[in-house]
Amino acid sequence: MRHERIVAFLTGLLARYKMKPNHLAKKIGVSHATVLRWLSGEDKPNVKHCYELAKFSGTSLCTILYMAEHIKTDITEEDSLPPFREYMERKYPEVLPEKVIVVLEEFVSPQE
Secondary structure (H helix, E strand, O other): OOOHHHHHHHHHHHHHHOOOHHHHHHHHOOOHHHHHHHHHOOOOOOHHHHHHHHHHHOOOHHHHHHHOOOOOOOOOOHHHOOOHHHHHHHHOOOOOOHHHHHHHHHHHOOOO
């Protein structure tokens, strides 16, 4: 099965909250079909949806990004994380324009 870690996490999340895939879909703002693709291992949540899953579940964003295979290690201490900009520049060199990185930075690190 592909994307085994995120599938196991999502299955556990549904069981923990005694909810169906369509309820999770509504909570995080995706379609029911999208959640079903994640549960089957056919697809995985993108970074935005990982953020929404983290908020909903109370799980660290880094852990979910790791389970969804967006990062290679599960870093749970925030002090150990590279700054978001550094991560994006390493992951997507010469692909993302500066304006997109700024918008993404604001999205994943909202000011409280």
